[in-house]
Amino acid sequence: MESRITELKEEAISAIEVASAVSTPKAAQEALKETRIRFLGKTGSISLLSEGMRSLTKEERPRIGQLLNELRNIVTAALDEKEAALTALADAAAFASIDTSLPGTASLSGSLHPLTLLVDRAVQIFRRLGFAIADGPDIETEWHCFDALNTPADHPARNEQDTFYLPDGRLLRTHTSSIQIRTMVANPPPIRIIAPGAAYRRDEVDATHLAQFTQMEGLTVAPGVNLGDLKGTIEFFFHELFGPGTEIRFRPHFFPFTEPSYEIDIRTESLGGKWMELAGCGMVDPAVFAEVNKARGDDAYDPERISGFAFGFGLDRLAMNLTGISDIRMLTENDLRFLSRFPA
Amino acid sequence: MKISLSWLREHLRTDQSAAEIARILTDAGLEVGTIESVGVAIPKxxxxxxxxxxxxxxxxxxxxxxxxxxxxxxxxxxxxxxxxxxxxxxxxxxxxxxxxxxxxxxxxxxxxxxxxxxxxxxxxxxxxxxxxxxxxxxxxxxxxxxxxxxFPAEEVFEIEITPNRPDWLGHRGVACEAAAFGAGELIEQSIPLPVPKLDPSVARISAPEAASFYSIRKITGVKVGPSPEWLRKRLESVGLRSINNVVDVTNFVMFETAQPLHAFDAAKITGNLAVEFAAEGEEFTALDGTTHTLSTHDAVISDARGVQALAGIMGGMTSGVSETTTTVLIESAVFDPSAIRRSSRAHGISSDSSYRFERGTDAETAILASTRAASLIVEVAGGEAESEQVVAGVVPTPVIIPLRGERVRSLLGIDLDDGTIAMLLAKLGLKKQEAGFEIPGFRAADLRREVDLIEEVARLHGIGNIVSRLTCIPSHSSDADRAFDFARGLRRRLSGMGFHEARNGTLTSNRDQDIYSMGGVAVINPMGEEHSTLRGSLIPGLLDSCSRNLRLGAETVSLFEIGDVYQLEQPEEQTRLGLILTGYAAPESWKNGERRTLDLFDLKGMISRLGTCTDKIEFRTTAHAHLVLYLDILIGGETSGILGVLSPAAAREITIGGHQGQILVAEIAISSLQKISGGGFSKHPKILGELPKFPAVRRDLALLLDEVTPYSAVEAAALATNEELLTGITPFDIFSDPSGIKIPLGKKSLAIALTFQHNDRTLTTEEVNLALGRIMTQLREKAGAEIRS
Structure with missing residues (x-):
């Protein structure tokens, strides 16, 4: 029995050597599997030898048993070691041939329009200050667009040279300020709204003009609102949008629906370091409140009790500057090479 | 408006530089765009x-x-x-x-x-x-x-003048403002005024709607000729051409005082001059040689023989000043801005004169300007001015506007005392009276209310001295907020699916509008046919964008647009999502061999993903003239959009040779999508319930069907018995054989996977088999299916 154990040990070790040296790693793994069965399987040589334990004397059993165990352990360990080495080899081989310098592949990915990105930014900033969004129709009445905004019937903007009209006398709003009127007519103060939207002017389309443009309107009406609130709000917005180093200049101006009125110029490195006229603003003219009261049939907007400020700015020229394009028509041509620059 | 600095200095004593004066004017509201240098400043x-x-x-x-x-x-x-x-x-x-x-x-x-x-x-x-x-x-x-x-070097400001300040349309007015804002000291003028005389035989106003004041000053013995050097240079510096000494003086005074003047040759005037409305169809030849047919809306200056001037806009050919003129009538008037604007527009004539009358003039300045012109004409053309000025109409008495200091302080957020406020306003020539502030004539049109005076205080005090304040008034989300946020999320989801966001103009050609909608809304005065109609659908614009990109070499175009569309019936304006998709399913890479082109099911699948677990988007096949495969999109059971494949004929129009694959378009009403959205959360959490704890069982069936049997019939049959355990049906293979060998001609093979699951227990083979049996029966009976396995 003892000699058989020694014999079997040598036999198994050499069989393992032979199996693991078979030509390919895959075949070697197969051969090792067979070798394991041949020696350790249910009917394998070592298992069969163990059967012989029964014929041994009580005294012999522990010693022989121990030797058999050792045999089993040695063979198992040898098999495991070779198998592990082969697996490591195969694992390494599986990745060895991959050329990692090939470019990555990606699924199609989309983008958001730069005007959308800009509107989103602006909305988020104003929301920090408690503004809600308001909207109104592009097809507007003359009253909402002009009369209620203190713009007299013979105002230069009110003609077919400058404004698009519909057969029924309505028009395409020339500014988003009409939304101020709609909001106040529908709601009592306090009002704190912004309104992004389209506006239209009968301009010849060229590199710097579109007949339809994107504006952002703002309005706050409450008791005690003063010019300082307007100034603080505008400064907050542009400092958030372009950074705290942004210079802001208010230039007295004239709009029929605000008094006093200002134009706002911005100077910042990200807009080329030159003064850029970006917005108009002012304190709501009492004549506007008077028209709103008339339409409401009450005096919720009594200028002796409430006051307000309004502002509006164009987003297209801003988007041009932020995207580095010199032709405003790029914003409506939907050239994928341009749009792809703004991954969402 | 050009303002010459040296001319300005005739009215403003200042040692400040051009740049500094420009800054002060800009701060006052006269935006100096450019400072241009004219003349020669080259030594040697x-x-x-x-x-x-x-x-x-x-x-x-x-x-x-x-x-x-x-x-x-x-x-x-x-x-x-x-x-x-x-x-x-x-x-x-x-x-x-x-x-x-x-x-x-x-x-x-x-x-x-x-x-x-x-x-x-x-x-x-x-x-x-x-x-x-x-x-x-x-x-x-x-x-x-x-x-x-x-050629002395001269600096000229180009200034944008706001319409409320006609007084800034002359150098004197700008000088007054500059002085008020600290740019220097106004040089006082003393002009001895003539004696006014009413004489309807010389001048009268027959149309008081057209003019509130009219005056004529006669100068006899003038010698018309070239202007002296100084006068020519002044006019050239503001971009005017010298004509002759008399006309040049009227222009010079207009650019000084902002009051337009007109000079008639007295010899060519018969009888009196009258402001009246023209007779319908009356002909008038202006001094630029153009002839105009007038209407009863046109204010004119007529004499006994007919129209001699289109009031405030342009003089007539026959009565203008020429070389032979010896007696001149200087007209200085206040015409109604609306009347001038109307005629100017009707006849397409815009002159320096009409520009100023449209913005407003006043009688006080009109008298001053006439007087100034008379003395300058005598200076440069000789002759003698009559001591009397013939006038018609009225010179209004000064208006007094009350102003509450408290109101100034609260609206501007400042704490100036009443005395300081009065001192500031005095700089603009506003005199403090018992009842308020007296407004000089040249500001009367603009300063009519308390708030108008508050604006002046704000300007003079300076926005730089206003203390910024930030107050936060919370506001509840509005419907517009919710719509904005929904659209914002939708945009991000679509870009995540590979779509690029497009924005097309809403004004478009009326061509193609009726193909995808009921037609848009036309404007009456478009800028050309290409921009004549508010779009009724987003699809034509997206097709244009697609075509442009294909021409630029794109092989895959995937665009979405969220925008408004317009129609004649209600709702007049509606926000929609438009989608266009064509080209390849994946970018070209070294990895994929044969590239798959996008088809209807790609876009259908993407749209399906916009539904939710509980509110699925459904489709209903229908027919359309320009879409070969056409589906209605149903959301919450309502038709909310369309999806289809462009017909090959329509596709050929927008593609270039070699483009691969179908062109897929869709359009969906945003409000329908928003209705089923819970902002990421389910609107029906109870229906969704707990996650299943017990495993699902999948059974595959291979069915042999008539080629024409739609998949929807198979699905309907499988669902007919309302199996409680059936939780999903997925088709995973579809096959037909044109040779008729593998399966008979006219038949197709469809493989479906059926998923069974129960929330509270593991299913037994038996109960699954029973359910499957019932489903198979339905498939045979309702869909005519032969079960192959």
């Missing part, structure tokens, strides 16, 4: 006389001149110009002069002949285009005079 350019000119020995086109530049010894100059004669005086750039464009003049040889300088054209001196050749100076010019004395 002098007037020189040509003494001799001979042919250049080596160049046919050059001549060699001897010129006297006042230095005592004549210089030799080689010259290429031909427009001079010996004895002419011309500008000479001496060696050392630096011409515009950093061109230095040196002594040098031209074709072997020495030249000690350059004789100059007006263009070379930066004096404008001028005529070709040398600038020939007047004979009386003293040789050696620096050109900078003959």
């Amino acid at each position: 350019v002098v007037a020189a006389q040509i003494l001799e000119s001979v042919q250049h020995p080596n160049a046919d086109r050059l001549s060699v001149c001897k010129v006297d530049d006042g230095s005592g010894s004549p210089r030799q100059i080689v010259c290429g110009a031909k427009n001079y004669k010996v004895g002419d005086k011309v500008p000479l750039a001496q060696p050392g002069a630096v011409m515009p464009g950093d061109f230095k003049i040196k002594v040098g040889k031209l074709r072997g002949v020495e030249s000690e300088g350059m004789m100059c054209s007006s263009k070379e001196l930066g004096l404008g285009e001028g005529e070709d050749g040398l600038l020939i100076l007047p004979q009386e010019t003293v040789t050696g005079t620096p050109l900078s004395e003959l």
Whole structure:
């Protein structure tokens, strides 16, 4: 029995050597599997030898048993070691041939329009200050667009040279300020709204003009609102949008629906370091409140009790500057090479 | 509006620089766009006389001149110009002069002949285009005079004037404002006013709607001729051309006072001048030679023979001042802004005069301007002004506007006391009275209410002195907030699916609008057919964008647009999502072999993903003229959009040769999508319930079906028994064989996976088999399916 154990040990070790040296790693793994069965399987040589334990004397059993165990352990360990080495080899081989310098592949990915990105930014900033969004129709009445905004019937903007009209006398709003009127007519103060939207002017389309443009309107009406609130709000917005180093200049101006009125110029490195006229603003003219009261049939907007400020700015020229394009028509041509620059 | 700095200095005593004055004006609300320099500011350019000119020995086109530049010894100059004669005086750039464009003049040889300088054209001196050749100076010019004395450098502001401030349309008004804002001191003018006289036989207002004030001043014995140098230069500095001394004075006074004037030749006027409305169809020839047919809306100045001027806009051909004029009638009036605007627009004439009348003028200034013009005409054209001024209409009495200091302080957020406020307003000529502030005539149109005065205080106090304040008033989300946020999320989801966001103009061609919608809304005054109609659908615009991109070489186009569409019925304006998709399913790469092109099911799948677990998007096949495969999109059971494949004919129109794959389009009403959205959360959490704890069982079936049997019939049959355990049906293979070998012709094979699951227990094979059996029966009976496995 003892000699058989020694014999079997040598036999198994050499069989393992032979199996693991078979030509390919895959075949070697197969051969090792067979070798394991041949020696350790249910009917394998070592298992069969163990059967012989029964014929041994009580005294012999522990010693022989121990030797058999050792045999089993040695063979198992040898098999495991070779198998592990082969697996490591195969694992390494599986990745060895991959050329990692090939470019990555990606699924199609989309983008958001730069005007959308800009509107989103602006909305988020104003929301920090408690503004809600308001909207109104592009097809507007003359009253909402002009009369209620203190713009007299013979105002230069009110003609077919400058404004698009519909057969029924309505028009395409020339500014988003009409939304101020709609909001106040529908709601009592306090009002704190912004309104992004389209506006239209009968301009010849060229590199710097579109007949339809994107504006952002703002309005706050409450008791005690003063010019300082307007100034603080505008400064907050542009400092958030372009950074705290942004210079802001208010230039007295004239709009029929605000008094006093200002134009706002911005100077910042990200807009080329030159003064850029970006917005108009002012304190709501009492004549506007008077028209709103008339339409409401009450005096919720009594200028002796409430006051307000309004502002509006164009987003297209801003988007041009932020995207580095010199032709405003790029914003409506939907050239994928341009749009792809703004991954969402 | 051009404002000449030297002209301004006639009214403003100041030692401030042009840049500083420009800053002060801008802060006051007169936005100075540019500061332009005119004239010659180049040293070493002098007037020189040509003494001799001979042919250049080596160049046919050059001549060699001897010129006297006042230095005592004549210089030799080689010259290429031909427009001079010996004895002419011309500008000479001496060696050392630096011409515009950093061109230095040196002594040098031209074709072997020495030249000690350059004789100059007006263009070379930066004096404008001028005529070709040398600038020939007047004979009386003293040789050696620096050109900078003959053409003094002058700075001109280009100022944007807001419509509420007609007084800024003259140098005097700008000077007043500059002085009020600390740019200097206003130089007082004292103009002795003439005696007003009512004389309807000379001038009258027959149409009080058209003019509130009208005046005529007669000047006899004038000699019409060229204007003196100073007058010509003043007009040229603001971009006007000199005509003759009398007309030049009226223009000069207009640019000084902002009050337009007109000069009639008295000899050509018969009877009295009257402001009236024209007769319908009356003809009028303006002094620029154009003829206009007038209507009863046109205010005119008529005499006994007919229309002599289109009031406030342009004088007539026949009664204008000419070389032969000896007696002049100076008209100075206040015309109604609306009347002037109406006529100006109706006849397409816009003049410096109409521009000012449209913005408003006042009688006080009209009298002053007339008086100023009379004295200047006498100065430059001789003659004598009548001591009386014939007037019609009224000079309004000054208005007094009350102002509450408290109101100023609360609206502006400042704490100026009443005295300081009055002091500020006094700078603008507003006098404090018992009842408020007295408004000077030239500001009467703009300063009518308390708030108008508050604005003036704000301007004078300066926005820089207003303390910024930030107050936060919370507001609840509005419907518009919710719509905005939904659209924002939708945009991000779509871009995540690979779509690029497009924005097309809403004004578009009316072509194609009726294909995808009921047609848009037309405007009556479009800028061309291409922008004549508010779009009824997003699809035509997206097709244009798609076409443009394909032409630019894109092989895959995937665009979405969220925008408004318009229709004649309600809702008039609706926000929609438009989608267009064509090209390949994946970008080209070294990895994929054969590339798959996108088809209807790609877009259908993407749209399905916009549904939710509990509110699925459904589709219903229907028919459409321009879409070969066409589906209605149903959301919450309502038709909310369309999806389809462009017909091959329509696709050929927008693609270029070699484009691969179908063109897929869809359009969906955003509100329908928003209705089923829970902002990421389910709107029906109870229906969704707990996650299943027990495993699902999948059973596959291979069905043999008639080729024409739609998948929807199979699905309907499978669902017919309302199996409680059935949680999903997925088709995973579809196959037909045109050779008829593997499966018979006219048949197709469809493989479906059925998923069974129970929330509370593991399913037994038996109960799954029973359910499957019932489903198979339905498939056989309702869908005509033969079960192959």
